[in-house]
Amino acid sequence: MATGTTLSAAISLGAPLGRLAILSAILIVLPLSFPNPFFFDVAVKVGLSAIVCVGLNLLSGYAGQISLGHAGFFALGAYGTALLSIKLGVHGLIAAPVIATVVGLLAHVIARPILKLKGHYLAMATLGLGIIISIVLNREIWLTGGPDGLSVPAMRLGEFKLRAIEFWYWIVAAFLIVAVWLAENLVNSPAGRSLRALHSSEIAAATAGVDVPRAKALVFAFSAVLASIAGAFFVFAERFITPADAGFLRSVEFLTMIVFGGLGSTYGALVGAAILTALPQLVAAFAEYKHVAIGIVLIATMIFMPRGIVPTLADLFGRRVGR
Template sequence: MLRLSHRIAVPLAVAVLVILPGLILPSGYYFRVGALVFISALAVIGLNLLMGYAGQVSLGHAGFFGIGAYSVAIGPAHFAIHSLLAALIGIVAAGLLAFLVGRPILRLKGHYLAVATLGLGILIAMVITNEAHLTGGPDGMPVQRLVLFGTRLRSPETWYWITGTILVLGTWIGCNIVNSPTGRALRALHDSEVATQVLGVDAARYKLMVFVISAIYAAIAGACLALLNGHITPDAAGFLHSIELVTMVVLGGMGSIFGSIVGAAILTIVPQVLSVFHEVEHLILGLIMIVIMIYLPAGIVPAVAEMQRQRRR
């Protein structure tokens, strides 16, 4: 069932990407919401590789998201760098930071690791907020629109297709990682680090590898969000955004690539739908999340897969 869900993740993502515009996306607003879902899903896939497969908790992942977002803002504005080159620099910077910081941090376990990653995320957010001469401070800064072949890319429809394509590619890469020897090592690491080391697997190496990969996913998503919005604020790297990403992982299902997309879709679309309730929208959203966690504790996608398995039996 695990391999089957991974096998259908990419075709299903492509089908949704192609079918949605003709069915339920009548205006630019809906295309924008779709693009936001794709961006969040990309970051959540990387975080799910870290948490759901390797079993390493991260409460500061929005920091890497912020690095990618601010790279495409700072590069063109202060250094006259093309947005794509700036995005590449931000992605490399996020991966390098994850590599350097991951070595000491990933030696920790449990709530110690959670607190350490939380501190890293808060530190990145503080730097972004305080370096106002570069980042614009708490008010954020504008982001130059991406220009390709003389065309300025700014419409929600355009970014729907761009972010959707990037998500499909990210989903395909994630599925290949999970179904490779690396993925098997990560799942073994999740079950028991001691047993994994006894079998000769370099646990530290694999933990660091997946930490860097998840940071790269987050940085790419951050760059996409900044270019879509045309403006970025420190909230993108804030603690609440990190918690939101973790919630998406848990809602969709830890250890499920397709669950990452489902979790991102729910936590992005449902608040938009509940906005008509004004003062009680957060209350309703919280109740929905509580009900899901009570009746589907493994997450939506794993729970549905288990129901199908029981029905076949």
Template structure:
């Protein structure tokens, strides 16, 4: 039993060890900031991975929930006088409420109909954030007040690095617990066959709605962290269509269903553009070629494919 638990939580332990070791290896705080961005987007992608990899439901508008979480921590303190932490919790609650209201009708759809419906939800949220300029600053965005805890502002790249890293590890542990719970087994049954899941007594609609709301909560928390780390947000940087595409690309590239998959996918899509800036006009072309090569050579995704090859060599 202990051995099983250790292997189950091994990805979280590896992530925690890497988070604690990186500050002693990286040469400057710039790299810590890049690592913080990896943690933030990995957290959002992890919620989407539960929806896509565990339950088999596609969402092309998930960045909209990131935008809700990000703007909650900006609008609350700026316009309403609400402290940052309650504003962040309100953003998560609002994201869950929106996911619940939207999910009830759209999760009855399947395939590309579901993808287009979720895309519409994401675009709708982004349009609201763009057009309500008196609250959000419009396309130019708005500044985010510093987080204050116990009358002391939370500042510093290294501080936010650890905050984002701990949030990611907690998100991983929750995802692992869900995966191996009865609810996780029910979601996997739905992914394999909704008809068979209904036959054995699983409430398909309820389970799909639950994981959709949970994935929205992950995205909202990630959005709040993104706002705090950057200090300034815009609708495009938090809830734009391309951001949603990036999130789903992180999940697929890293490996759907794998706990470390979103982390690997986020690392590729965050770090590679930074590393390829030396190529100037060719960086996007090279990034596209690298992603194509990864998907051709590692069709299951980066983490599952490498794990399978490691097991073959050690068998």
């Protein structure tokens, strides 16, 4: 065990920066194998799911809180950014952080009172929030375009129209690296340790001096901000959004990704997002059965590898790559 850790440290797999370097290398080399923009499009979708999952994993994997409404935050980020730029003419580069801040504050305001309670109240509240967001997006047609969706003009930077999906791949990849770096730093900080402490026992954590409601509310808000930013990138890159992207099933998909990848493992969240986002896209015949397949994956993961694919595989190889 001890030698294993030293060994992995020696090849710098265990060090956060080493793993970040490997992730960056993969993200840079990967496009060389993409024959056409279709693959860039899939990669962008994977990247955006991964950003949401990195945040959600902090909340669920580390702090042990379940959110059933993260698709709602994703959609708030997407619609908010799109509407600010369409209706008020705010540039996307300004609209995205403004909306992310608003979403973060909203999440914090919602989380503070709820997280004072124990148990699965957060799951219930986020479920409700997600459904409310979905209903508003569906019904307020004058604002959101309703179920038919909202088309968004390409972002302009001076004379240039930023509409090439390849361009957005690089932006999303860069932001994914930033998100992973932030998450890994958080995990290895006192704040991260207090999250893990309250996951195991809230009473023990509180006794040890952790402000439990505050820690939970902050990580909840942080994960909502990541989802919101992913939503903003989604409208920039895809230039179209529908309320289906805010639905309950999307939230369950995000949860399935982190459970499949490995709760409490940032890189597990990436692997889960990559596999579950890319498969239905690349294997077109599989797309029809997506929701059935996601259910089966969730059940099978719980039964056969409750810790998720990355930690399980990491143990198999005798190294703890996942953490």
